[in-house]
Amino acid sequence: MDSAILTQKQDLESPRMLNGEFIFTGGGGDRRYAFSRQTSFRQSIEPHTPNDYSKPFLSRSASSIDIPPATVYSQDAAENLWREEAGFLAQEKGPVNKFSILLVVSSVFRILKSGNRLTKRLLMLIFLNVAYSTVELLIGLLSGHIGLVSDAFHLTFGCGILTFSLFAIVTSQKKPDRSYTYGYKRLEVLAAFTNALFLLFMCFSLAVEALHAFIQDESEHKHYLIVSAVTNLLVNIVGVWFFRNYTRINLVYRNAEDMNYHSVCLHVLADSIRSAGLILASWLLSLGVRNAEALCLGLVSVTVFMLVLPLFKATGGTLLQMAPSGIPSSALNKCYRQVISRDDVSEVSLPRFWELVPGYVVGSLTLQVKEGMDDRPVLQYVQGMYQDLGVQELTVQTDYTVNSHSLH
């Protein structure tokens, strides 16, 4: 790894990054760190200020706890395309509201043209699911098998969630604007959270179904569902194969997309486990095992719950603005002690750090500088130190007098 001196406005691309490609960390290596294109973003400087502001004293050295350097959106051509198509959206106070069909179609084509490989896979997965559920719905309606229709509905609901994930990926590439000053990256975390929540609901409903089957003990109505369960399983196995790099349970999230892709992977994984459970249940039933359905469904429910919980906790933590998981609190404490041990600093208070998305940490700090000392070296020192630690954005307020101004 090399160390690069960055200013906040240059878009240097780390040699480790490849555009739109998915990097495996060596054969047999640690696949826990699923890399993908680093699309963290930088701040847009407000249009009104002159562009000569830079912090030449900040350097980012490569350390083992370093977060990869923040760079500009690396697909600028795609950005311009998005901008042309939807320039008006940048001024809107909410991407959810005005989303026309034309935009949808054009963004689909844009993904096909220039998307990340994983994004394309997600699109394919959604199409596959939609096609499958439509076919199943038609067959169910025509032949009168209610189970097929209900299965088709379940699949459609899942498709809706996946589409939201896709929407999040596409929208999160928009540059920060006046009302979304941090950009749209959070949407991916939100999509992952929604996915995780939906999976938890599914767990709960499977548990209820297991209980229902246990009480009612009807074991004869599942036979015609075998074919549909098998095809469901196949479709979902394809999905799992697409996102195979995210099948680890305790994944380390390096950027926002990791969470999103992990949630998609869990979704298809949970679906396939459910189908497998149904197949297993009907096989056991044919063997004559009593309460097989309840057993299998219960097992599936517990498994999916265990799989989803880490993602749920991680996304929930990011949304709740918990202390960043990427930076250990001991490192932050060490920084704090280093700052306070300086001669010209008398107090440090209200240090707060939170993660916008995994990999992008924002913080704020208030210092009290001793009377008469110049604040500039302190400022640069503090900024540099936290930048090295991986805090991409830090606002430091320096107070001079003992009578403070801030009532935080």
Add this chain to the structure above:
Amino acid sequence: MEVHSNEGGHMIEVCGDVTPSVSVSKFCGEVKCGFSDSKDNSKDEQERVSSMRKLCIAVVLCVIFMGVEVVGGIKANSLAILTDAAHLLSDVAAFAISLFSLWASGWEANSRQSYGFFRIEILGALVSIQMIWLLAGILVYEAIMRLLHETGEVEGFLMFLVAAFGLVVNIIMAVLLGHDHGHSHGHGGHDHGHGHEHGHQHDHEHGHEHNHEHGHSHNHGHGHGEGDDVDHHEHEQPLIKTTTAKKKARNINVQGAYLHVLGDSIQSIGVMIGGGLIWWKPEWKIIDLICTLVFSVIVLGTTINMLRNILEVLMESTPREIDAGKLETGLCEMDEVVAVHELHIWAITVGKVLLACHVKIKSEANADMVLDKVIGYIRREYNISHVTIQIEREEK
């Protein structure tokens, strides 16, 4: 602005000159200080306690009614009543989430959660809205299943009774939850008013099929009713429009629960009418599906507003009531300020706003004084008190 005394410090008087305060307690020596909004602490506390009390009572009532319905359903061996009890269970779950969020938002901030736990109520509201969406989807699905199944007999009278019972329960809880927020007189009349409107708009549309399998044509999906939108849209619209804590803003969790319950009562009225119609003319079955679809769409429509607010908070966007551009121009108009950049204004939860920015000043200016001015300006004009300003000097 009122002056509260907090833990040992004085308040800055916001109108007029900005006098520095002697709040030594803010600069505690430990690493982390809590996100304590001293001005609003007591008011927040009061609001929290009263909201919690209301929700507690609502949960208890719900559980009691649910118990009654379960016992009655088992005795009468009617699936309709049992499924309605299951629906009340989902209500209880929603209330429980709100209650938990309310309770959790009072927890002390710690080193892992440096801003305190206020965000939990936003996440809780998100979860309960997702539940609403999920339930609406399930109800549509069930309606379609009922249509396809084509079995069972219609029991208009039972439907009517169960719906009436549900309506009474919901009205009680709506009054309970909504009652001290200044709209109460409006809401008292709300439900009756809606009854009439629904009567006019829907009496030919509400045929509900009722069969033993699913039993339940309550369509308790949280329909918030057209009347809501027509008449009192402006009451429901502002989720919390607070620039000052003084406004009687409804706590987001109580509001969620209240909307939940109000929608249920509307649905109950609709089902009562439908039940009466089925009792009278039992051949309109497809109306059930159409109604369910319509109501579900309405429900989703009314949740979209709240969802949008939640989304905006979670995406750390500038709150709607604050114009970031104007703030920036206002700051730049000050003499010593050269430029303002990296301005971020975001909300921890609805009503609690933070600001962070970098202000570049002329190299000869007195940074202390400029800091005072800037903070005072922001506090005065926009009422944001949690501010972090980084003063930078222009390089000459």
